[in-house]
Amino acid sequence: MKYIVTTVVAAAMLAASSCSGTRNLANPRLDMPEAYVAGDTAAVDSQSIADISWWEFYADSTLTKIMRIALDNNRDILKAAARVEQARHLYGVAVAEMWPKVGVDVGYSYETNKYNGGELKKDPEHDLKLPITWEVNLWGSMIHAKDAGKARYAASVEDYRAMRMTVIAEVATAYFRLLSLENELEIVRRTLLTRQESLEQARLRFEGGLTSETVYQQAKVEYSTTASLVPALELQVAAMRNTLTTLMGEYPHEVFDRRNTLFGAEMPAGLPAGVPSDLLRRRPDLRAAEMRLKAAMADVGVSYADRFPSLRIGFTPGLENDGLKDFFKSPFTYTLAQITGPIFDFGRKKRKYQAMIAAYDQSRLDYEKAVIGAFTEVNTSIVAYNKYHDNYRVKVDLRDAAAKYVKLAWLQYRGGTLNYIDVLDAQRRYFEAQIGVSNALRDEYLALINLYKALGGGWS
Template identity: 45%
Template sequence: MIQTLLRYRFLFFLFAASLLLGSCKLGKHYTRPQLELPETLDSLSVDTTSIGDYAWEQLYTDTTLQALIRKTLTYNKDMLIAAARVKQLAAQKRIDYANMFPQVGLRVYGEHERENYGGDHVSMDDQFDLKGTVAWELDLWGKLRWARDRSVAEFVGSVENQRALKMSLIAQVAQSYFELVALDNELSIVKKTVDARSESLHLARIRYEGGLTSETAFRQAQVELARTATLVPDLERQITLKENEIAFLTGEYPHHINRSVLPEDVMFPVSLPVGLPSALLERRPDVRQAEQALIAANASVGVAYTSLFPNIALTATYGAESDLLSELLKSPHHLITGTLTQPIFAMGKNRARLKAAKAAYEQALYAYEKVVLNAFKDAYNAIAEFNKIKEIYETRLRLEQSSKSTLELAQLQYMNGVIGYMDLLDAQRGYLDAQISLSNAIRDKQITMVNLYKALGGGWKE
């Protein structure tokens, strides 16, 4: 009885010592790298608010586009893969967390054995066991806690990756949609131009047959009609490819995509809030994902470092064992063991593992800095485009209006014989180019807003 009390007292003190030592966590704790960030993102704004804080429904008001985005976020295969990845790492996080606690098991064993070592000496050697087991690796140096921190960082990183993917998909669907609408508008412009070229050819035929113009003007009218007509199938091909691209993003097979018509113009406010540089690090999920990868790499260094120290594992077994099943519960059994494992010689494997973990951390650090640089490059490019796209649109609008007036005047003068067909042809070509250029400017205004919204980390919520 006294020996049993002494044994349990020893276990109590060992358990208390393990709890005290468990507070020790060797290794360098993570701190965010010091980055020399720019003071502002936009010289015209120092407001802390940002368009990136808006919900994407507030930015993309076209209900058809909203339906496509919602379908993409639900059925896109990359989104489904990312969601499954989050589930996987959530389970892995739970595993590493459970490793910090004692593992309890139950062992039920029965053996019926008949022995005969020659002659008639037959004997029975049965055995029956019923035992409960407890195994616990003491986390004296913080190895298990570093492993838990790593799995937590990897899990959070997968969540940030899912958010970054959501941000990218919203931008990709919106851009493809605006490009599709612009292609529709360009096709409409070309078809109207083909009709106008047909009328010009008819007029050129009449004037040629009437002896008012040479055959050269008539043949040139035929060439221009054929040249413009070749644009139609190419645009139809581009439209089909763009529809297939959007269908793929939404997780569907190729089919016709419903869309609205190109607006006459996209109205922009004088300026948009872009927020402060430091907030960009918190708002963009790709930056946050890169930081979580850095945190995980730092935890891996902690795991490798603490692996250089001894491991202590406790094992306890309590139950009963007997050679007769009827006597099983009358035969108590208990066993308590402690194992200390200290690496002594492994040809430098453990220290090499630590060096490899440190090198991996260095890579993650540079990767994080690269992502931050890329985030600021995206933001500055998007802001520069936003500040200039309005001016580009206005100049192309004036060009389109001037080209239209020039064409109307050229048609009147050609009908009255003041100018030749080549002059009319130049005016027609100029007006077609100006119309397409203006359509592209409207498209670019919409895409500029998409790029700015994405660059500032818009498109997802906590």
Template identity: 30%
Template sequence: MRRLSLIAMAVAALATGCTMAPKYERPAAPVSASFPADGVYAAQPVAAQGGARSANGVAAADLGWRDFFVDARLQQLIDIALKNNRDLRVAMLNVQAAQAQYRIVRSELFPTLAAQGSQSNQRTPRDLSILNHTITNSYNVGLNASWEIDLFGRVQSLKDQALAQYFATAYARKAAEISLVSQVATQYLQVLQADDLLAVTRQTLKSASDSYGIVKLQFENGTTSELDLSQARTVMESAAANLQAQERARAQAVNALVLLLGEPMPDDLADGMPLDGQNLLTDIPAGLPSDLLLRRPDIMEAEQNLLAANANIGAARAAFFPSISLTGSFGTISPTLGGLFKAGSAAWSFAPTITLPIFEGGQNLANLDLAHIQKKIEIANYEKSIQSAFRDVADGLAARGTYDQQIAALERDTAAQQRRLALSTLRYKQGVDSYLGVLTAQQDLYAAQQTLITVRTQRLANLVTLYQALGGGWIERTGDAPRAADAG
């Protein structure tokens, strides 16, 4: 029954001129028709306020990265990375390699033609020779041609598979470039975070050192206890240790950024903006999950891999049917070199060949089963890529709907901690409280300042990630015509 169904498909292929690959149908997206909108998702920014810049309803894929990022230094760093990053360079070379592989497979659709010249000597035993000619010379010059008639679409299916693999590699390169833009921006934010943390730590260390000097003087004058002196030193030494850790973290953050750039950090970088001055676009519309099918290159890559697997089934089916090849040659043959182009030396041959598989130990059936299994694997990969994209966007929306309120609360907490430190210091100087109150207030203020800086960085990094998750980062300026995925 299986062979009969294959024969029926072969007849249909011959009648329509198509391959034996199954008709492709895009799998349904295994996600909800819309992104979550309740709870933490409800507080999405709808318009820029308070001096913030607005996307004005433009989708992320249509927003140029120079318009999303306002920091001139960051823009310069992204531009350098796009020219020098080695991972991106490898991704582009992979595209070129896939293109060459496609051309190799496509060439099998056409006849091959080759020129050939040969000379041979042969000795025949005397008792077997004619007219005692024991040594025979032969000279041959001509053209050889061969062609496989692709009646059942085997080569066509392989060509379609190679083409889909080429497109998949191109989309992988596009995804790598979008990811690189996001990585450079996120790593740059890490450097800015380290700068802010160092500034707070230096300020805390100076304040703690000043307080320790005062407490030490009081201890030497006998107006305070050794416990107060030890507590004052605790804050100072803790800040000094944090300073070294943060200096190390900043150096390592710069090293990670240099790796992404693909070259040493230039000396002529433009002036940058502080962490709280990045002013990224915060109101990029999320659209619908179905939009991701056209915005996300990783999803398009997965679909091309699925198309390649679908085409491979056509090649596996065609292997059950005859293979017809035509070979021929035309030229001249002469026993002497000078007689090659004389009248009567022309020679030709034509040798059509048909090969029909009869018994191959189940190899063709196994190849067809494997092709079907590989297609099922690619369907699962395609569906998983859609689910992952849905989750990326949903996570970004959840974070975007909560970070502003969290930062506002942390800013109020930091202001309250600063007031608390001032009051605790005043009460200690007046002899109302011990130095423990000042110590605790100072430590809590330091922790609150660090938390605020960290969350501000996380908010900006989330906006960058959401921009990437929605397909942004491929074009340089808003309004530019999108490049092809395989563009250099």
């Protein structure tokens, strides 16, 4: 028996080594460009802002404090961590399947027989047995299953890292949107004070007979229009604060007492992005897609091996007797070597194997799509950051020009060479220009956050 089993195993291993169900699978076609195309020029730089740790990239101590709380309490991150634990244990199951199974069988049976009308025979039996079974990994099925479990476990780890990266970006986005809204609210309140002063002057001039009521009513319209903006902005500020607390995994509360970021600092014109091939190692979502591709390949190997016979070896030592008196003097052994496999299954296993190949091709195409999407995302983010930076400079020039326009309009109005409606128009343009600068700076901050995330920064 031992010789037969050894011969069968050796022959099976030789056959398995000469054929493979995954050998002819198509490899993913990446062919990534050597550089990003930022506008009309190709950007090549060995350095990347994604190499900077998120707590160094976001230098605001208040923001990093919020981020640390979010990384500890955010429910999406905790859920991703639970999926990692699930995948780790399932991988452990696949590893354990490669080892023999040892059981215990304690039992008592009582059988009576009376054949052909003869004497009634009683056959009691007491059992204490330890069955040991092992399915030999003939065609690599268990190794492929273990590899699939390992790849899915690795993919869950990368998904966890990708979730951390996403939450970091979402916190930063909410934070700078909040700063922008608070800055806009401050602009509106300053403008409202100016409108109030203008309204008071218009009232005094009207009551003194120096101007018509039309000028006074125009000043009232401008004041009320500006005042109507305050409640909506206050609501948006409160909502954005609540968004931050949600990302932190907490109920709404005061997010911070003070900040050390002044919303208005100008950012650099260009930032290093590295080379596209670095995305394959920097971005955890791409690494997760690669691991799922490896798992799909291993699944193909499992289905291929399932088409061939399986060998199961068993040995059961124990004790067996019809009574308990000499039970421990009644040794029992049972040896098994069993080869099982289908003769005719009408193509079931072959079709399952072909279905696994199709599933692998889907994973391969998903991986290729993810890589193309990542490159496109970075390319768009580079262009967006550069254009928003240019737009900010234009908005600043417009604001400065509008400020001078207001001063000149007041001087000419007081000199009697300009109508009051023109002064209001100048003030309105200056107000809109200030809001425009605030929004342009917000867009530049958000573009920077998107670029950092697209390059794979923020998960370490």
